Amino acid sequence: xxxxxxxxxDRQRDVDVSTLxxxxxxxxxxxxxxxxPLDEVQWHGASESRRVMGPGSESYWxxxxxxxSGPRGIPFEVPRGFQLVATWDxxxxxxxxxxxxxxxxxxxxxxxxxxxxxxxxxxxQEDRRLLRPGALLYWFLGYETMLGRHxxxxxxxxxxxxxVSEMAEAWADSISAIILxxxxxxxxxx
Amino acid sequence: MTDPSTASAEQPIVGTSIVLVGSFNPxxxxxxxxARFEILPPSDLEAVDTPDLAAIVTPEFARFxxxxxxxxxxxxxxELSTLEPDRVPLLRDAGVNIFRLxxxxxxxxxxxxxxxxxxxxxxxxxxxxxxxAPASAWAPVADAASLVSLTVQVDRADDGDPGFIRITxxxxxxxxxGLFVAVNDHHDLESANLHKEAAPAVDILxxxxxxxxxxxxxxxxFLIGLAGGK
Numbered sequence: 001x002x003x004x005x006x007x008x009x010d011r012q013r014d015v016d017v018s019t020l021x022x023x024x025x026x027x028x029x030x031x032x033x034x035x036x037p038l039d040e041v042q043w044h045g046a047s048e049s050r051r052v053m054g055p056g057s058e059s060y061w062x063x064x065x066x067x068x069s070g071p072r073g074i075p076f077e078v079p080r081g082f083q084l085v086a087t088w089d090x091x092x093x094x095x096x097x098x099x100x101x102x103x104x105x106x107x108x109x110x111x112x113x114x115x116x117x118x119x120x121x122x123x124x125q126e127d128r129r130l131l132r133p134g135a136l137l138y139w140f141l142g143y144e145t146m147l148g149r150h151x152x153x154x155x156x157x158x159x160x161x162x163x164v165s166e167m168a169e170a171w172a173d174s175i176s177a178i179i180l181x182x183x184x185x186x187x188x189x190x
Numbered sequence: 191m192t193d194p195s196t197a198s199a200e201q202p203i204v205g206t207s208i209v210l211v212g213s214f215n216p217x218x219x220x221x222x223x224x225a226r227f228e229i230l231p232p233s234d235l236e237a238v239d240t241p242d243l244a245a246i247v248t249p250e251f252a253r254f255x256x257x258x259x260x261x262x263x264x265x266x267x268x269e270l271s272t273l274e275p276d277r278v279p280l281l282r283d284a285g286v287n288i289f290r291l292x293x294x295x296x297x298x299x300x301x302x303x304x305x306x307x308x309x310x311x312x313x314x315x316x317x318x319x320x321x322x323a324p325a326s327a328w329a330p331v332a333d334a335a336s337l338v339s340l341t342v343q344v345d346r347a348d349d350g351d352p353g354f355i356r357i358t359x360x361x362x363x364x365x366x367x368g369l370f371v372a373v374n375d376h377h378d379l380e381s382a383n384l385h386k387e388a389a390p391a392v393d394i395l396x397x398x399x400x401x402x403x404x405x406x407x408x409x410x411x412f413l414i415g416l417a418g419g420k
Contacts (some may be wrong), residue, residue: 081201082274082275082276083201083275084275084276087276087279089279107279107400108400108404109400124231124233126231126232126233127231138279138280140276142275142276155276157280159280159283160228160229160230160231160283160287161283161287
């Protein structure tokens with residue numbers, strides 16, 4: 001369990017995110033904790049103190065399919081429902097060996113900024129090299145329904161911010177030239 | 191045990207897209223370019239190798255898709271779209287990153303668009319036409335008139351940007367008796383973009399994104415409320 005590390009004031013209390021969500025199925029879910037003054041937190045929207053983003057205080061769902069391998073390696077697809085409950089964005093303020101601290105706020109702007117500490121292990125491997133003070137992140141909380149199982153999900157994404165350079169456009173030009181060459185040299189029908 | 195397809199069948203389906211109008215070079219919209227400049231993470235792009243998601247890149251047309259993002263480009267349109275609710279912010283980031291890199295791309299207009307299918311209780315859709323376009327108004331010329339599609343245009347008064355917001359309401363084709371809402375947040379960049387570059391579009395994606403998403407939610411909630419839903 002990771003705890004937030006907001007540093008000031010006696011009126012602050014630890015807020016375990018899991019207590020703000022109605023479902024208690026915590027299996028396979030990381031559970032970072034936010035530390036924030038309770039009187040500054042504006043949990044709003046639907047009942048059960050659940051922050052809900054989306055029209056009519058309902059949540060967004062998407063429908064996608066997950067391809068998996070069945071018996072004898074035969075692939076099949078299962079429908080997956082995903083319900084987004086909350087999105088935060090934030091800025092990394094400190095990185096240690098195993099954890100990092102970020103200042104985060106609800107993406108819809110309807111809540112207080114908070115500070116939270118996360119496990120580096122919860123960042124996708126390919127994003128970890130982007131993890132440094134000043135890095136931008138998103139934190140998504142939601143529910144996934146698949147094969148009859150409803151579980152809470154939590155995902156951290158370190159945002160990719162491109163560095164503009166002459167090289168980028170040069171690279172684009174070179175790819176374009178290759179495609180054009182291939183197109184012009186392709187046999188034509190007729 | 192709950193059938194997951196049933197469990198999710200009653201939930202809204204929401205799509206989000208960025209559509210740019212201008213002059214584009216589809217031949218560069220290749221997954222390798224996205225990988226080279228880290229617009230998308232490598233694990234996302236691995237899926238492009240699967241047959242269903244294979245990239246098509248020609249001088250006139252480019253298309254590829256990954257698990258959450260669809261990219262389609264012609265010489266005058268560039269579209270990025272997602273159906274995944276937890277990827278909407280990443281869609282914005284992708285748009286910003288692409289046109290930061292391709293900063294000299296002439297862009298004349300941009301739409302931040304949302305489409306959504308909402309299930310409604312039986313009979314609720316019928317309350318919308320009676321409010322927005324009552325059949326009685328057509329009584330002098332038609333015995334039976336029904337609303338198939340309604341588009342309303344509103345000014346973007348809060349930011350003063352050239353353009354408009356169009357809200358379309360129709361019966362959903364995905365949910366029987368449900369509501370389909372499309373919101374086109376259109377930005378006309380021609381007049382304010384003397385150098386015809388990508389910067390104004392990038393600026394709007396950066397600063398106006400949340401407002402556009404919130405506006406969609408507001409209009410949709412209004413329509414659902416008119417229909418007696420919640």
